Amino acid sequence: MLASICRTNLTKLQRGAAAFGTAAEEIRKPKTAIVMLNMGGPETVDQVGGYLHRIMTDRDMIQLPVQSKLGPWIASRRTEEVQKKYNEIGGGSPILKWTNTQGKLLTEMLDRILPDSAPHKHYVAFRYVPPFTEETFAQLEKDGVERAVIFSQYPQYSCATTGSSLNAIADFYKNRNVPSNITFSMIERWGNHPLLGKVFAERIRDKLQLFPENVRDDVLVLFTAHSLPLKAVSRGDTYPHEVSATVSSTMQQLGTRNPHRLVWQSKVGPLPWLQPYTDDAIKAYAKQGRKHLILVPIAFVNEHIETLHELDIEYCDELAKEAGIEQIERAAAPNDHPIFIEAMTDVVAQHLSSGQHVSKQFLTRCPHCVSARCHSSKEFFKKLCNNNEKPEPIAATS
């Protein structure tokens, strides 16, 4: 339904913009910022050192003993090896390119269906590479937006990922006044949106077609997500069950009888993380005689080093062959799939029409959280998003 609204409903605003030169310039001044949060990835190999340094010193992401010394040491030791991996996928991460494409398509669709909050403009706030949170928030203040929707691009919430990006926003405003003329609100999780499950199901269907008909129904669908230290799971991080919810929704949308499992990739360091690990699972299934697999990266909305290198090169090209898997395919990330753009648009449109600024789910800490940073960050967002009047609900046109 949303798609047909979007196709047919050219707003008055856009007609006005097309018709009048100077007025159009004014009209294009953004009214609503959609701030897309993600970790980001190095666009060039020169950025790899700084990127790793920021990750290894981010205590929201990873906790190490004497982190201020050990973190930079690990980062510098790993830089060359990680640079090599980026070289093997073309010299850099495509996350910024995909996020800009998604943001552009999303805001075009929002302009069509939500004339009251248009023009919408997307902003990118990455945690570990430019454009950083600070630059982005300074820019949207400068642009004079009236409304800012902080929109996590990790659909499933974790204190280590979305939580870390939100803490960076709280840090930015520590020594600076929060602009009282901007109404802030946030979407921090959306992993159970049905259209998200639908786009993953489409991506799986595309790959199922590549298997011979006589084995197609038996292909094992192996959902894979970035793992998390067991310490974080035991603290009560909601990520594992939110990822599971996306898996269930995807299988429901897929509607086939293919077996499936959820496994975890990209563990770092010696401590125990959430298992089974993806590489171990591929080897174990090969031993069990499962020879046909599809890997589905279920927790990232665009291609990145973990899909293009870890899954495609290390697991599909190398490990699966050595293990004796006959055929393994990797489902594409959502990227610019039209259903995905529709999903994002619907998430934002529902958020704007709900009038909600910050969810109680976000404001509730993990049961075993002992981080003063989490506490102060949640207090900050409670104030930031409630500072202004409760945002006016904005309804889509039909």
Ligand code: FES
């Ligand atoms: Fe989850 Fe602090 S670790 S709220």
